[in-house]
Amino acid sequence: MTEAVEYDVVVLGGGPAGENVVDRTRAAGLSTALVEAELIGGECSYWACVPSKALLRPALARADARRVPGLRQAVAGPLDTAAVLAHRDYWTGDWKDDGQVDWLDSVGAHVYRGHGRLHGERRVGVTGPEGERHLLAARHAVVVATGTRPLLPELPGLTGARPWTSREATSARHVPPRLAVVGGSVVAAEMATAFTALGSAVTLLVRGAGLLPRMEDFAGELVAEGLREAGATVRTGTSVEAVVRDGPTGLVTVVLEGGETVEADELLFATGRTPRTDDIGLETVGLTPGGWIPVDDDCRVRGHAWLYAVGDVNHRALMTHQGKYQARIAGAAIAARAAGVQPLETDRWGAHAATADTDALPQVVFTDPEAASVGLTLAAAERAGHRVRAVDHDLGAVSGAGLYADGYRGRARMVVDLDREVVLGATFVGPAAGELLHAATIAVAGEVPLARLWHAVPAFPTISEVWLRLLEAYRG
Incomplete structure (x- = not known):
């Protein structure tokens, strides 16, 4: 390798989490290099969230339409498979990352194509597609954002059967x-x-x-x-x-x-998933190859003042939106430390601690019906030692749900901390239930007292009226 090229920050992995670290560190004026062996945009953009939702949207729209009088006969036939796959291809950019590369250029980040490995403290080596080698040095931080890959069990005949992941x-x-x-x-x-x-x-x-x-x-x-x-x-x-x-x-x-x-x-x-850490040089900094990378709430690797890990690789919350959230946390912490201050000294937003990973983690499963949840389930709340009560309601009994679809079926639950009278968790299942989730996320993350939620009046006739019914049930 030649002499090291120096940057303020080096990011290993160009998925959504890595991209968001770049966004934050460049906005803070820190020179930043991004290393990626595959497509910039990562798993989510090309093989997970985006293509899966592009495949699912026609299926869910048709299912909804079939529940609407006057419309169901018009959508009685099969989906146009070629059109659905073309829609998926459009949203993946036909598996080309030109748009992401243009964005990185526009913010002044330097992209290194190739396989990156840690080479000791604050050093990253890159082997490019033609065998070219680079050595990068980080003045302030190296951020690992290499994500995960599908985990296949050891079963007789599985490898030869060429299974899909x-x-x-x-x-x-x-x-x-x-x-x-x-x-x-x-x-x-x-x-x-x-x-x-x-x-x-x-x-x-x-x-x-x-x-x-x-x-x-x-x-x-x-x-x-x-x-x-x-x-x-x-x-x-x-x-x-x-x-x-x-x-x-x-x-x-x-x-x-x-x-x-x-x-x-x-x-x-x-x-399941397994971390992409088996060949990124963790052993050169005293960490275990192939394992998850433990971090503190600001996503800094424990025992390494210069090393951060964001997204799936730290195993806090294996979801794209949480990885991007962690990237914002880590980017703000890196910028503060680079400026010579401790992050918490200037953190009036609580922006240097990833509390949502444990307290208010939202998730939507785009099935028919949709399933959406945030915070703790009843069982998890009880295991954590909270004194709780679950309040349930038939989502289909809400006026807005009946107008949304004939025969609407669903269920809602909020888990209430009885000592503080705040919502610890909420789950909604039913068509379009995912659109209810952010209100619940705000209630959980903000620890909004139920006495105040009573005055958050849901519009009529919408499915969100279920909030009123849940609160009525809790009050008795």
Whole structure:
């Protein structure tokens, strides 16, 4: 390598979290380099959030339309698969990152294409696509934002069966006649929804007792019910023992516990994520390769004053919006320390501590029905030692829901801290339920007393009127 090129900040990983660190450090006047081996914009832009929602939006819009009198007959036919895939391709930029690169150029960041590795304290080595090598030095901070990759279990025959992961599912060029999906969390539920709507005969194989295990139990139950009504087969308490593919392009046979088999044209494994830290030089700074990177609330790596980790790689909250949030926290902390002050000394917004990762974490699952939650579930609140009460309401009984769709089915729950009378968590399941979530997030993050929420009057007739019904139920 040649002599090190010096920057104030070096960011390792160009997904949404890494991009947001660049945005904050450049806005603070700090010179910044970004290192990325794949596409700038990362997993979310090309193989996760964006393409999956582009695939799901036509499916959910059609489902909503079929519940509206005077419209359902007009949308009785199948989706136009070619148009749906073209819509997906448009939102991924046909897997080109020119727009992101132009933005980085506009803010004055320097992009290094290639594989980056830590080379000891404040040093990052980059090996480019043609074998060229660079050494970068950071005056103030190195930020690791390398994200995660799909985790595949060790099963007989799995490697040879060439299973799909989330990447292959969201970038698929065809819709398989039969698709087996292994897993019960967000990716499995969303991709089962999308491919069922596109015409696949989907079989969802869930090892646990139900879908969406991190949410309230009723969320997974209602989503599973929706999938079955759409034509998917949902099997819970089912373990996969082996996989066999018949030749290079043949059928896949999934062998279940007990010897039963399921045949499919393609097989999607959505069984978790693992950090992309196995080959980024963690061992050169005393950290363990292949593991999650533990950080403090300002996303600084414990025991390393110059090293930060944001996004999925720190395992605080594996969601794009949380990674971007952490990037804003880390960027502000880096800028403050570069200016010679401790971040908390100038932090009137609380902008240097990622409290939302534990206190007010929002999530939407874009299935039919949608499932949305923020904060603690009832079980999690009880495990944490809070004295709580769950207040439930039939979301379909709200006037706005009945006008939104015939036969609207859903459920809402708020979890109340009885000692402080604030909302610790909320869950909504039903068509368009995700649009209710930010109000709940504000209530949880702001610790708004229920006595004040009583005066936040929901507009009539909207689905958000459920807030009034929940508060009425709590007051008795």
